Amino acid sequence: MEYSVKENKDIESSVPLSSTEPEEWTMEIKSNPGLFDLNLKELWRYRDLISLIVKRDFVSAYKQTVLGPVWHFAEPMVTTLTYAFIFGGIANISTDGLPRILFYLSGIMLWTYFSNCLLNTSSTFNANAHIFGKVYFPRLVMPITTTISSMIALGMQFILFILLVLFYYVRGENINTNIYALLTPLLVIMIAGTGLGLGMLLSSVTNKYRDIAKLVGVSMRLLMFATPIIYPLSKVPDKYKPIIMLNPMTSIVETFRYGWLGTGSFSWNNLGYSLIFMLVSLFFGILAFNKVQKTAIDTI
């Protein structure tokens, strides 16, 4: 009896507190925020942080190196030369009649960008565990900065690529740059979006299971061979073609080569498939990332 009276009192005293004051809170930290509670407005407020981190990545990556940003060219160039020698010179894999350097460089730079976006994003929580554990800012900032930083590197490689295209053109090689080259910005966005989307999807798992992070690293290396990077799509036997076409990167790489170099294949259907793939992966990626970010720090 006494107990129930006491309980009533408690309710009476606590109810007016919350109901009579129509209080305005700037922020609520909830135990179970909605799945679509993205808070993009907040992300926008942190745009300065994004630009500063991009700047930091760029500046600090080449501090105390003599060549500085030249390394951005050196790395893909070395890979390109190696591939040109091994896959072209020794294994004699066809390049659809294109100069080997151009053929491999175009594939390598696009693939490197995709792979960087995906791998860096997928390890967002583990790589930034320290900073995430000490300060709050929208976690999406980190994948976005990675994407932008890698895009800068891609941009520099792209300049190198154009110079080489000009060089071979002047030398009279069979290069037919056409109107489809204008699709390049879209292609880059598609690579970024797919890498980001898949990366975010994986980041929600890798932060709990470190095994996945290793697995992702290995699969990315293998996946490269399921993309027409070191071989043209035209040389893929018909029975394997559908499998290769499932890879969203396939049509992107092929479109890029088609636009800039004039060989390869292009179809709006295939590109449309890659676009839808990107949108779907981005959608689920953001959802998963958003869900995991709230408590990710507990699992790292």
Add this chain to the structure above:
Amino acid sequence: MTVVVRVENVSKKYQLGNIGTQSLKGDFNRWWARMRGKEDPFAKIGDESQHQNGEFWALKDINFEVKQGEAVGIIGKNGAGKSTLLKILSRITNPTIGNVKIKGRIASLLEVGTGFNPDLTGRDNIFLNGAILGMTKREIAAKFDEIVDFSGIEKFIDTPVKRYSSGMYVRLAFAVAAHLESEILILDEVLAVGDTEFQKKCLGKMDDVAHKQGRTILFVSHSMQAVTTLTNTCIFLKNGQLKSQGFTQEVIKGYLQSDPSALEQLIYIDSPSNLEPKVTKVEIESSESSNSQAYGKPMTILFNISTPSPIKSAALSFQVMNSMDQPVTHLLVMDSEIPIARKSGLFELQCHIPKVRLYPGNYTLKVHFADRFSKQKYQTIERICPFEVGVYGEIRDYYWGTGNAMYVEDCDWSVVCMDQYSKV
């Protein structure tokens, strides 16, 4: 006063072993064991009330409110849930149950220099760190001069911070944080860094922020001293639950009495070393319990020293420091007066003060240990054995206002009648 932070029924659950197997195999084993109705092979054994079915409740049903302009301390021993609470308030992790409502911009400082990049200059790091803490470029630019001024490293502002001394690094980092534009500031023991002078500057700045600028502060610290100086009210957490809440002095008193391990901090203990002479223990035997000393009553200070080799001319001394960290008295003992540690081993020294004349207030000890022959200073131990001098049982028609004096001299008053006026 409006409520700016409201914590409602906040609980936080952790999986035991911190979701812990970190691998698919581990989780698979756990799942397999559960399917067969066996015990979780990764569960840790513990019988505390916080542990249930492989879960650990770091916080349970926390409710409190903070009003605008209040400075609130959060105390409790390690593992009481202080850090978890701060993490939830600063949005690093979400609560399992419950809500936190916040009015105004919130900035948290759980560490100084988060995100500092060693390769960047001081200038770049101010911007980067400021942005990480939630400021925009424009806000930082507006405060830039103030920040540099406070840090006192104008000359090196364009030097990469990896060339900084650790002190300079901390100064710069703290300077950025201290100039955050936010209505609510969350602080975690960041004051435990830097040199004493800078620490005081920081404390001063914090005090300024809390009391003059009317900002709200939530402050976690193990230093009762800092909590007392900075905060008016306190929250005491124990095993994830809110134990008491109220005026700082009272909550601290309750905390010290209820928590035997908090009392251990009243005693300085260190393990002996095979390499060098060391002070291994300093303990105050005060007239009242838990380092409370009555003014005018005797007090004894016990020192244990250990030395692996004989010391030729040992000297041990201690200063009594007041709450402003100023020395009030310096008492010393030397080998030339009484032989100390002339052979290797463990020694106990006692210093007996027959009548404590320190003015009522809070004090700590600063202990020095040296060899006067080799001119080698073994140790300086600062801010240990905090004790409080109070007036107990001394009934006098006198107001012992804080800070009126450093100590009270022994004296005898007498009144002598010199001349007598003629009858009025």
